Amino acid sequence: MANSANAKESKEEIFRKMEETAHRLMEEYEFVDATTPTIARGYTRAHGDYAFRVVPTGEPIPDATFVSAVYSTQPQGCDPAAGTAECILHSSAAKRELLAYPGYPTPLPHAPGGAGAAQACPPYRIVNIPHKGLGMVAARDLAFGEVITNERPLLVAPQYILLDFIRWLRAPSGWENQQVALFETQRFYRMAYERMRGEDKVAYLQLYNAHAHDGSGPLLGVQRTNSFLMFELQGVPYCGVFKDASRMNHSCSPNTIRRIDRTSLSMQMFAARSIKAGEEITSSYCDPLLPSAARQAKLAPYGVRCTCSGCLKPVESDKNRHRINSTKDAVPAIIQWAGSPGLPEGLLLGPSVEVLRLIEAEEQEANEVHERVLYHLALIHDALELMGAPRPEGAGYRGKWMQLTALDRARSFGALAKYKEDREKVRAAVLSRRRA
Structure with missing residues (x-):
């Protein structure tokens, strides 16, 4: 522009x-x-x-x-x-x-x-x-x-x-x-x-x-x-x-x-x-999670040739962005994991942190997937705290998710209400896990 x-x-x-x-x-x-x-x-x-x-x-x-x-x-x-x-x-x-x-x-x-x-x-x-x-x-x-x-x-x-x-x-x-x-x-x-x-x-x-x-x-x-x-x-x-x-x-x-x-x-x-x-x-x-060739085709009518780090290394970046784009809503899986005594405590934490690191490496913090992954990590940490597992230092996923949510005042109240509802489901699942 x-x-x-x-x-x-x-x-x-x-x-x-x-x-x-x-x-x-x-x-x-x-x-x-x-x-x-x-x-x-x-x-x-x-x-x-x-x-x-x-x-x-x-x-x-x-x-x-x-x-x-x-x-x-x-x-x-x-x-x-x-x-x-x-x-x-x-x-x-x-x-x-x-x-x-x-x-x-x-x-x-x-x-x-x-x-x-x-x-x-x-x-x-x-x-x-x-x-x-x-x-x-x-x-x-x-x-x-x-x-x-x-x-x-x-x-x-x-x-x-x-x-x-x-x-x-x-x-x-x-x-x-x-x-x-x-x-x-x-x-x-x-x-x-x-x-x-x-x-x-x-x-x-x-x-x-x-x-x-x-x-x-x-x-x-x-x-x-x-x-x-x-x-x-x-x-x-x-x-x-x-x-x-x-x-x-x-x-x-x-x-x-x-x-x-x-x-x-x-x-x-x-x-x-x-x-x-x-x-x-x-x-x-355009959608920054599209493959590099597709992004360049969409930008061509504007005379734009992007030279960001992702476009300069398209093979590695396309693989990372495909992984990021494949991240779907995991709240039901988190609730199921929290209530299953046979599943290890760290089952979901590692993969979620890995996706977050990919988002940061590809500089996709503006993408809605970033907010989704932070939300998942906030619920996972809530479950780990209720299980008595040690909380990793300097995580702050819940706080950063709340910061992102607060940027959109039209939906922040509804997002916080949903978080309270999902957190209560996680809490109930962990209690059932203890009783099992």
Whole structure:
């Protein structure tokens, strides 16, 4: 998500060429367009005749069977200094679900000195990184679990926008079909872009666009290049584009953990492990536990060639990552072991510690498997303590698992409740083991 170092055309020039190409295709294939482009607020509605129009906010929706897009600035009336997001929502029901989320809206969490307050010593800087363009580096040493970014998106939109209102009187080729579809999707984004504050418009178009020459247009191209998956509304996945967080470059061994906070419509990035001052802060654009060749194939459209330790030693790393990825929920096995007097006390501890060491060696602390293995180790140690076995010094698995869980306040309470329930099952199993 770095800036393009070789951009030869201005954003407006790309806009102009995109408009010219799209209008030519629309004329060639007799595309029916009933847009009212001067209205930038409210609902964009699509009828069965494939024409679409805009219904201003406040007017009744004429037909519930229409396909719609709702434009909304969120959150409203809460923490204005922290900024707002322009939202393209696929229906009025999606907007109602967004607004009805428990606790919404609230100020940004974890902000020192109050919501939107600037930190005395910011944890990161945006700098030029050789061969990558702009990226994010640590401005100081960062500890595991420390907040790095705490940010509302510039734009929130569905991962895919349905274009049911498009028709051609003559069937186009696949490429021409794609070009017109990309152009019409770009129009959705332009309506949202025009609603942004001036500084947000500048920040959005300064983000790298890996799709500048495939017909996406500058706004859609930026979204396709820089968006993070956030949440679902009415079963539809939504993504966000961020001013700073979208600057993070890729690594198959990322050093950040991403958490979405629905109540504040924001995303937090936490340090997945200790990060030294000057070290690059990274995220992962694909599943880092895939084989190296599969990861490189997924990164190729972004022009990314990862050189993390795992990609430089793919044979050894792929074997380790396959072992990590094979780790499944072991809670039933732990409970069974805890209640079986014929099984040795150290049966599960060694293999679990081995997987944890592989996770650390492959720098996969940001992966959900890390939290799962720590949870298993916490329960195993609970069982060993109840059995009277000596506790290894410096383990701290339970505490680290709780730290990880606390990073996601939406699910931390439920996770702790589940831990208490599973711990009680382990305790009951150990008591039965003693009686056997």
